[in-house]
Amino acid sequence: MLEIKGLRASVEGKEILKGIDFSVKAGEVHAIMGPNGSGKSTLSAVLAGRDHFNVTAGEVKYLDDNLLELAPEERAHKGIFLGFQYPVEIPGVSNVNFMKTAINEKRKFENLPPLTAAEFLKMMREKMAVVEMDSSFSSRGVNVGFSGGEKKRNEIFQMAMLDPKLAILDETDSGLDVDALRIVASGVNKLKTPDNAFIIITHYQRLLDYIVPDIVHVLYDGRIIKTAGKELALEVETRGYDWLING
Amino acid sequence: MSLQYKYNPEIPEVFRCRVPLPGTYQAYLLNGHLRDNLKIEDKLELKAEEVAGFNLSVYSKSEIADTLQVISVRDSGDVSDLRFANTLSFGEGSESYILLCTHTLSMDEFRTESDLDINLSEGSRVNIVIMQNEHNGSSHKMNFNIKQAKDSYLRMNIISLHGARLENHVSATLEGEGAVCELNGLYLVDGKQEITTSVNMLHLVPHCHSSQLFKGILDDESKAVFSGLINVARDAQKTEAYQANHNLLLSRKAKVYAQPQLEIYADDVKCSHGATSGRLDELALFYMRSRGIGLHEAKLLQQLAFVYDVLEKINNETLRIRLQELVESRLRGEFGQCTNCSMNCC
Numbered sequence: 001m002l003e004i005k006g007l008r009a010s011v012e013g014k015e016i017l018k019g020i021d022f023s024v025k026a027g028e029v030h031a032i033m034g035p036n037g038s039g040k041s042t043l044s045a046v047l048a049g050r051d052h053f054n055v056t057a058g059e060v061k062y063l064d065d066n067l068l069e070l071a072p073e074e075r076a077h078k079g080i081f082l083g084f085q086y087p088v089e090i091p092g093v094s095n096v097n098f099m100k101t102a103i104n105e106k107r108k109f110e111n112l113p114p115l116t117a118a119e120f121l122k123m124m125r126e127k128m129a130v131v132e133m134d135s136s137f138s139s140r141g142v143n144v145g146f147s148g149g150e151k152k153r154n155e156i157f158q159m160a161m162l163d164p165k166l167a168i169l170d171e172t173d174s175g176l177d178v179d180a181l182r183i184v185a186s187g188v189n190k191l192k193t194p195d196n197a198f199i200i201i202t203h204y205q206r207l208l209d210y211i212v213p214d215i216v217h218v219l220y221d222g223r224i225i226k227t228a229g230k231e232l233a234l235e236v237e238t239r240g241y242d243w244l245i246n247g
Numbered sequence: 248m249s250l251q252y253k254y255n256p257e258i259p260e261v262f263r264c265r266v267p268l269p270g271t272y273q274a275y276l277l278n279g280h281l282r283d284n285l286k287i288e289d290k291l292e293l294k295a296e297e298v299a300g301f302n303l304s305v306y307s308k309s310e311i312a313d314t315l316q317v318i319s320v321r322d323s324g325d326v327s328d329l330r331f332a333n334t335l336s337f338g339e340g341s342e343s344y345i346l347l348c349t350h351t352l353s354m355d356e357f358r359t360e361s362d363l364d365i366n367l368s369e370g371s372r373v374n375i376v377i378m379q380n381e382h383n384g385s386s387h388k389m390n391f392n393i394k395q396a397k398d399s400y401l402r403m404n405i406i407s408l409h410g411a412r413l414e415n416h417v418s419a420t421l422e423g424e425g426a427v428c429e430l431n432g433l434y435l436v437d438g439k440q441e442i443t444t445s446v447n448m449l450h451l452v453p454h455c456h457s458s459q460l461f462k463g464i465l466d467d468e469s470k471a472v473f474s475g476l477i478n479v480a481r482d483a484q485k486t487e488a489y490q491a492n493h494n495l496l497l498s499r500k501a502k503v504y505a506q507p508q509l510e511i512y513a514d515d516v517k518c519s520h521g522a523t524s525g526r527l528d529e530l531a532l533f534y535m536r537s538r539g540i541g542l543h544e545a546k547l548l549q550q551l552a553f554v555y556d557v558l559e560k561i562n563n564e565t566l567r568i569r570l571q572e573l574v575e576s577r578l579r580g581e582f583g584q585c586t587n588c589s590m591n592c593c
Binding site for chain 2: 045048049050051052071072073075076077080081082084087088090091092093098101102103105106109141158162
């Protein structure tokens with residue numbers, strides 16, 4: 001589904017990603033771990049198309065496309081979703097209107113007619129249940145006045161609505177208490193199918209107790225320094241990163 | 248003394264109010280002349296001033312749930328430079344909602360200056376919305392002179408959509424304890440439009456509150472000037488006064504000059520002021536695009552989000568929704584196709 005080769009990226013002249021290689025197949029869950037400043041968030045933003053970062057080398061193939069040539073909205077239409085570490089507040093634009101715009105833009109791309117109001121509301125209700133979100137959220141401004149946990153749940157709700165093929169979750173667990181973590185993780189597990197894939201970016205093993213990865217990568221200083229199975233996450237939890245960095 | 252000739256044509260069929268509200272009392276001011284006097288038993292009286300302009304009296308204790316809409320239009324019947332004065336008096340304990348719209352019906356380069364003396368008696372509650380929507384070759388200067396007595400409350404929102412040169416000068420004097428004055432403004436300017444806003448908020452007595460929130464979006468080579476002063480007199484202890492001016496610049500050639508000022512002579516007050524100018528937020532745009540919303544629409548959503556907290560302050564829901572629609576179509580540039588039209592409909 002996704003094939004990354006020799007990906008390098010910089011911001012304001014400073015190189016952050018220094019050659020990333022890995023592939024994701026449908027049905028897989030990948031975890032990317034690493035200390036602060038290793039480039040995890042940059043990698044997720046580059047994959048979703050944030051033009052704040054300059055891609056200086058490498059290629060990224062997604063399904064049949066050269067991903068790097070697509071605008072962020074085109075990537076979204078083709079099934080890429082990025083769950084933000086710090087979701088943005090949009091006052092005055094209600095969740096329901098925001099999602100209606102997003103869904104119908106995607107349907108336009110797929111040559112489908114817009115959803116009727118009834119279809120849309122039914123879908124909203126179903127997907128809100130996935131993350132145990134109260135219906136009052138739908139009329140509130142996007143992320144406005146939401147607690148940290150509510151914002152993250154809203155990200156998973158949006159993901160459920162958009163039904164992506166490849167979801168990248170950037171530190172979705174940061175700032176979550178145990179209950180919110182459980183809700184977010186069970187939301188992800190409910191949405192997992194053999195046809196989609198997840199890249200979970202996290203500092204901690206904690207989230208991976210709930211969402212079990214197939215493959216774990218450790219990113220450090222812009223490079224993947226270790227790739228292994230789910231046991232790697234446990235090892236990082238007990239031993240930290242030093243043994244990998246210095247080894 | 249000769250009879251004063253009053254220009255008094257019919258309102259053209261093509262002109263319809265853009266903000267039709269159920270239960271609205273409407274009055275037309277044509278080139279400064281009130282077309283019909285209006286009297287609502289026990290509530291209010293609106294009558295023409297001797298030369299030009301209008302005089303509104305809201306009687307003491309009257310509560311007027313419906314909005315009084317005064318539609319000020321200019322048309323080719325009188326293209327001279329006009330200056331006229333209006334008086335709005337709100338009696339003790341009264342409550343009222345006023346909407347004042349300014350329009351142009353022909354493409355003449357109108358120059359208008361109107362004074363509005365606004366007097367709030369003790370305990371009166373007044374909501375005023377000013378909607379400026381003249382064609383982009385016309386200039387309008389409005390001078391607001393507000394006086395507030397004890398425990399009176401004023402909320403005034405100035406929404407400026409169109410006009411080549413708009414000036415809004417507000418001078419508010421809080422003369423009675425417990426008076427509350429809330430001024431909000433939104434200006435959307437593009438092309439070569441210029442807008443000037445000045446506020447002189449004078450706190451003379453203790454325990455008064457004032458706030459100012461003025462926001463603007465500027466595109467092309469437009470220009471905005473904001474000059475706001477909060478003046479707290481020595482005796483005006485326990486004053487709370489806030490002022491904010493925020494600008495969103497969409498082009499490199501747009502200019503904003505902001506001059507927030509505080510003059511405080513009392514020592515037990517809460518006051519703040521601030522002015523910012525910025526561009527669209529790249530991260531927020533990326534957030535929306537990552538959800539599949541195209542760049543153009545994402546920019547629009549961000550502008551709507553930027554102006555939201557000003558529009559939110561319009562109490563009347565029907566009017567607020569109508570104005571939100573006008574603002575949205577203004578920001579979508581849907582007026583662009585009718586630049587040679589004076590109506591600014593949509």
